[in-house]
Amino acid sequence: MSSPTDTFLQEADDLLAALEEALLELDENPQDAINIANAFRALHTLKGSGNMFGFRALGDFIHHFEDCFEKVRNGSAFVTPDLVAVALASRDHIAALLDLGPDTALTPELAETDRNLLAKLGEITGSDTLSAADRPSEDTASSNQPNAPVIERRWHIRFRPEPGSLGMGVRPDLLLAELSGLGRTMVTPQLDAVPGLDSYDPAECYIAWIIELVGPVDRAAIEDVFLFQMDAELTIEETQLEAQDMPEPAENDAALPDRGAEKTSTPAKGQASGGDSVRVQASRLDDLMNQLGELVIAQARLKAISSEIDDPRLSGTAEEIEALVTGLRDTTLSIRMLPVSMVFGKFRRLVRDLSSDLGKAVALTTEGGETEVDKNIIDALTDPLVHMVRNSIDHGVESADIRAAQGKPETATICLRAEQAGGEVLITVSDDGGGLDTEAIRARAIERKLISSDQSLSAAELHQLIFEPGFSTAETISNVSGRGVGMDAVRGVIDALRGTIDVRSRPGEGTEVTLRLPLTLAIIDGLMVRVDDDHFVIPLAAVEECVDLPDRNMVHDNGRRMLQIRESWVPYIDLDQLFGFGQSGAKGRRVVVVTADGRRIGFAVDDVVGQLQTVIKPLSRFHRSVEGLAGATILGDGSVALILDANAIVRRADAVRQIAA
Amino acid sequence: MQQEIHSQTDTAPIGLATVDGVPVDATETLLTFRMDGERFAIAVGAVAEIIDPQRTTRVPNSGSLAPSLLNVRGTIVPLIDLRHRLGMESGERLHSSRLLVIEIAIDGELTKIAIMADAVEDVIDAATAEVEPIPDLGVRWPTECFRGAIKHKGDLIILLEETFSFLDTRGSDAAL
Amino acid sequence: MSKTVLTVDDSASIRSAIAFALQPKGYKVIQAEDGRAGLAALKANAVDMVITDLNMPNMNGIEMIRAVRSDRTLDGVPIVLLTTESQKEKMLEGKQAGAAGWIVKPFDEQKICAVVSKMIG
Numbered sequence: 001m002s003s004p005t006d007t008f009l010q011e012a013d014d015l016l017a018a019l020e021e022a023l024l025e026l027d028e029n030p031q032d033a034i035n036i037a038n039a040f041r042a043l044h045t046l047k048g049s050g051n052m053f054g055f056r057a058l059g060d061f062i063h064h065f066e067d068c069f070e071k072v073r074n075g076s077a078f079v080t081p082d083l084v085a086v087a088l089a090s091r092d093h094i095a096a097l098l099d100l101g102p103d104t105a106l107t108p109e110l111a112e113t114d115r116n117l118l119a120k121l122g123e124i125t126g127s128d129t130l131s132a133a134d135r136p137s138e139d140t141a142s143s144n145q146p147n148a149p150v151i152e153r154r155w156h157i158r159f160r161p162e163p164g165s166l167g168m169g170v171r172p173d174l175l176l177a178e179l180s181g182l183g184r185t186m187v188t189p190q191l192d193a194v195p196g197l198d199s200y201d202p203a204e205c206y207i208a209w210i211i212e213l214v215g216p217v218d219r220a221a222i223e224d225v226f227l228f229q230m231d232a233e234l235t236i237e238e239t240q241l242e243a244q245d246m247p248e249p250a251e252n253d254a255a256l257p258d259r260g261a262e263k264t265s266t267p268a269k270g271q272a273s274g275g276d277s278v279r280v281q282a283s284r285l286d287d288l289m290n291q292l293g294e295l296v297i298a299q300a301r302l303k304a305i306s307s308e309i310d311d312p313r314l315s316g317t318a319e320e321i322e323a324l325v326t327g328l329r330d331t332t333l334s335i336r337m338l339p340v341s342m343v344f345g346k347f348r349r350l351v352r353d354l355s356s357d358l359g360k361a362v363a364l365t366t367e368g369g370e371t372e373v374d375k376n377i378i379d380a381l382t383d384p385l386v387h388m389v390r391n392s393i394d395h396g397v398e399s400a401d402i403r404a405a406q407g408k409p410e411t412a413t414i415c416l417r418a419e420q421a422g423g424e425v426l427i428t429v430s431d432d433g434g435g436l437d438t439e440a441i442r443a444r445a446i447e448r449k450l451i452s453s454d455q456s457l458s459a460a461e462l463h464q465l466i467f468e469p470g471f472s473t474a475e476t477i478s479n480v481s482g483r484g485v486g487m488d489a490v491r492g493v494i495d496a497l498r499g500t501i502d503v504r505s506r507p508g509e510g511t512e513v514t515l516r517l518p519l520t521l522a523i524i525d526g527l528m529v530r531v532d533d534d535h536f537v538i539p540l541a542a543v544e545e546c547v548d549l550p551d552r553n554m555v556h557d558n559g560r561r562m563l564q565i566r567e568s569w570v571p572y573i574d575l576d577q578l579f580g581f582g583q584s585g586a587k588g589r590r591v592v593v594v595t596a597d598g599r600r601i602g603f604a605v606d607d608v609v610g611q612l613q614t615v616i617k618p619l620s621r622f623h624r625s626v627e628g629l630a631g632a633t634i635l636g637d638g639s640v641a642l643i644l645d646a647n648a649i650v651r652r653a654d655a656v657r658q659i660a661a
Numbered sequence: 662m663q664q665e666i667h668s669q670t671d672t673a674p675i676g677l678a679t680v681d682g683v684p685v686d687a688t689e690t691l692l693t694f695r696m697d698g699e700r701f702a703i704a705v706g707a708v709a710e711i712i713d714p715q716r717t718t719r720v721p722n723s724g725s726l727a728p729s730l731l732n733v734r735g736t737i738v739p740l741i742d743l744r745h746r747l748g749m750e751s752g753e754r755l756h757s758s759r760l761l762v763i764e765i766a767i768d769g770e771l772t773k774i775a776i777m778a779d780a781v782e783d784v785i786d787a788a789t790a791e792v793e794p795i796p797d798l799g800v801r802w803p804t805e806c807f808r809g810a811i812k813h814k815g816d817l818i819i820l821l822e823e824t825f826s827f828l829d830t831r832g833s834d835a836a837l
Numbered sequence: 838m839s840k841t842v843l844t845v846d847d848s849a850s851i852r853s854a855i856a857f858a859l860q861p862k863g864y865k866v867i868q869a870e871d872g873r874a875g876l877a878a879l880k881a882n883a884v885d886m887v888i889t890d891l892n893m894p895n896m897n898g899i900e901m902i903r904a905v906r907s908d909r910t911l912d913g914v915p916i917v918l919l920t921t922e923s924q925k926e927k928m929l930e931g932k933q934a935g936a937a938g939w940i941v942k943p944f945d946e947q948k949i950c951a952v953v954s955k956m957i958g
Contacts (some may be wrong), residue, residue, distance in 0.1 A: 004857050008850030045848045045894055048921060052854055059943075145837040145857035165905065169886065169915025170938040174958050203913065227955075279849075294735070341954075408954030534719060579721030620774070621767050622727035622739040622828070623720050630735045632718070632730065639731045 005102065008053045010279055012098050015042045016091055023087050024348045030079035040069050046094065052101030058094060058476050062117050065090050068125040077125035082379045086120045116353065133376065145476060153214055154241040156309045159226065160208035160233040163540035176209065183215015196244065199645055207236055208233070241448045287376065293615040296523060297634050298326045304636030327614065329523055338378050340418040340427065341369030346382065347416060352394045361400065361411040362393055368418035373425050377517055380497055381427065384490040388429045388513055391487065396511050397434030406508065408432065425519055430512035436505040438462045444471065463503035467491040498630050498645065526614040526643065529605040531593060535641040537614050537633055538603065542594040542646040546608050549589040563591055563602055570601030575655045578608055596646040603649070616643060667677050687789040693818055694761065695776035697749045700818045707823065709762045709773060711781055714754055726828065733762055736773060741828060743776045747802055755779050765825045792820060805825070840957050841865040842896050845875035845889040845901065846919065847929045857887060858946035859953060872896025876904055879911050887916040888940065891927050900942060906935035916958045
């Protein structure tokens with residue numbers, strides 16, 4: 001269980017995100033009461049919890065921030081673009097105060113920001129605000145310590161709970177017990193108001209008590225006992241202490257309506273609730289995943305040993321473990337899946353800030369935010385997407401007058417879209433800007449010596465050049481687009497995730513960049529095949545079917561071999577030739593039909609060995625750039641099989657054929 | 662067989678031949694091994710482990726620098742064809758052959774590589790000051806791969822360039 | 838048998854602070870993140886006491902107290918409000934709806950334990 005402070009920090013992140021979301025909504029719909037309430041609630045909760053966990057400066061700041069929003073909520077101030085801007089800056093300030101940590105004094109810079117923001121907030125909403133930095137720091141957290149009484153005093157107390165108090169759960173017995181904890185008491189119940197049974201309501205309290213209390217007690221301590229009894233009849237009088245009249249502790253239970261006993265005898269039911277969720281540190285998920293990966297490898301080893309030994313008891317157990325590991329894997333993977341909207345959500349602020357910085361009107365739309373992707377991919381995606389969106393706004397979207405001249409709507413649209421396709425997730429950033437300028441790209445690529453001046457490249461090849469290291473440099477990038485990182489950084493991340501980037505662009509109409517990413521990074525179901533003496537794994541998500549490769553029944557078509565499967569002709573690739581292993585002489589070869597790049601295509605192999613779970617291990621830097629490989633996996637006997645990337649193999653085969661043609 | 666070589670050079674890594682350009686009196690602990698009859702050495706600290714040759718998996722279209730890979734305790738490690746890189750003939754696997762698993766930093770990322778030695782010989786201490794330029798051999802071998810040579814008990818030992826920066830990770834594409 | 842306290846708050850950190858304070862004293866703590874969930878938890882469990890926030894989505898604290906007080910099967914469970922100093926009028930409203938007491942935020946472990954033990958022993 002993480003500590004409450006950790007919980008608070010996690011929660012504070014969520015609340016800041018909720019606040020930002022609400023503010024951005026308000027920017028678009030300034031009178032949206034729901035979002036005013038949402039912003040207010042986020043602030044209120046942050047303040048309450050912040051004070052609880054020692055974030056005093058934060059609590060103080062939000063207190064005033066909240067006052068300003070209270071004005072908005074009750075209609076005496078209005079949401080304006082200025083207010084949203086200051087509120088967003090205040091949100092950032094709160095984040096900085098959180099970073100500062102609990103029980104920490106403000107730095108001079110933060111104090112300055114604190115003052116400025118509150119002054120602005122006050123100005124806009126017409127509130128009086130005073131920053132924490134200006135106020136003498138008073139210790140509001142200190143509780144009022146009652147003065148320690150030392151002398152014995154005698155009190156005469158009369159207490160009659162308000163009639164309906166039993167229905168609110170007031171327990172006079174506990175109050176009396178608390179009083180008797182303060183000193184010696186004598187309790188006398190007054191039963192004169194108890195009605196007859198016909199008109200008796202068990203939720204009503206008809207009894208009053210007179211308590212004689214002797215002890216080292218002051219009035220405040222007694223009032224504390226009756227703290228919540230504001231509507232009860234209560235008199236507390238000090239009387240003369242008489243030595244001969246020391247009250248003995250009273251047996252007072254009999255006089256009390258006994259509710260407690262029956263209540264606590266009810267067995268507590270389990271707190272089963274299907275919608276419960278638990279927060280887990282990401283590193284623990286990673287640990288779980290790593291250990292699961294090792295378990296899968298160990299299980300593969302067990303399976304190999306079991307098939308060697310061939311004892312039905314062992315093989316039965318091995319199969320059982322395999323099934324359990326599969327279930328455990330699926331559950332673990334599903335825990336790691338998060339909706340893409342977690343990334344998309346961050347972009348509203350970015351787009352808003354960029355569009356105002358650059359003076360371009362840009363609207364953001366998102367689609368498919370519910371698509372789920374492995375957490376590590378989500379984490380890695382943020383930076384590349386930020387860069388792509390920046391690039392779109394900075395370079396893609398034209399200035400307002402150009403847009404007007406071309407009859408485009410004044411406000412440009414950037415769309416973030418996610419969808420799942422087979423074992424991949426496609427994430428697209430599209431804009432309706434000017435499109436990539438292929439001539440400018442060409443000129444720059446020549447200038448950067450990425451291509452020679454006589455090289456002829458297709459538009460698609462030119463588009464890919466923007467991802468080359470050294471293509472974009474500081475001199476062309478405005479302060480918006482980059483701090484020394486170009487689109488090559490985007491490609492680096494996507495490569496590391498074993499993904500690919502497609503670019504489609506039409507001059508004057510816009511650009512669409514699509515990232516194709518695997519759904520998960522760690523463990524996949526695979527189909528093991530043999531090519532020559534080597535084993536390879538094809539991700540099962542890509543596999544459609546396996547068929548025998550007949551000796552006849554094939555045609556050559558433009559350098560590609562075709563195989564008839566039922567009614568259709570399917571092109572296939574000889575993996576042994578593509579891998580440079582030489583022509584296979586094997587008999588009874590098979591074809592694994594996969595879907596790659598949206599097409600059905602066959603991979604001819606020497607044998608299909610079977611299905612297995614594979615833990616994807618990354619390839620070293622020496623092999624990462626080898627096209628067609630998605631990683632490697634360790635087999636039950638400790639040897640390594642390469643995992644094939646069906647899409648990349650098809651692309652490679654296309655490239656090989658083009659060169660051969 | 663599996664011998665762990667524990668680094669004794671933590672305080673004096675092999676790269677510390679000079680401080681601010683001034684040579685210092687330092688000794689280095691080196692592991693010597695044999696390839697194609699020649700004696701080579703690298704810093705003991707760089708060697709993660711020495712293991713018996715084991716089954717490797719060839720990587721199609723990966724070029725000649727790192728044509729295959731293997732599993733070293735759950736990590737996929739490329740087997741670097743150092744002979745090829747140094748311009749030597751490819752060799753047979755001998756009874757005495759061992760895999761040296763070496764940890765190197767490439768662009769700040771720690772990466773394990775394996776190289777096949779005909780035999781692992783010795784751990785020696787050598788004075789940094791005694792490292793000399795390679796005599797004459799420069800003509801035959803790519804000099805960027807070497808840091809220099811030392812004389813040890815009458816034998817010439819060639820020191821590999823310690824960062825292995827002569828390994829180009831991008832790999833060539835021999836099949837195309 | 839240990840007593841059960843239901844904490845209803847949209848802030849997980851407040852809920853966990855309460856759980857942290859009470860669990861070592863032998864109380865069982867059930868958590869709910871808004872009034873609606875609180876009401877459901879009350880119906881599903883034998884709850885001895887409720888500590889609820891005021892301002893929550895779906896169903897706020899006052900609404901929840903009213904719903905509890907109008908449900909004969911839940912009647913009688915003590916409900917304590919979590920309030921801030923600035924919510925005096927809310928406190929009164931809560932009182933009228935049927936809250937038995939209140940705890941002013943920020944609170945510490947001792948305060949929570951003192952109030953709970955005052956309410957249910």
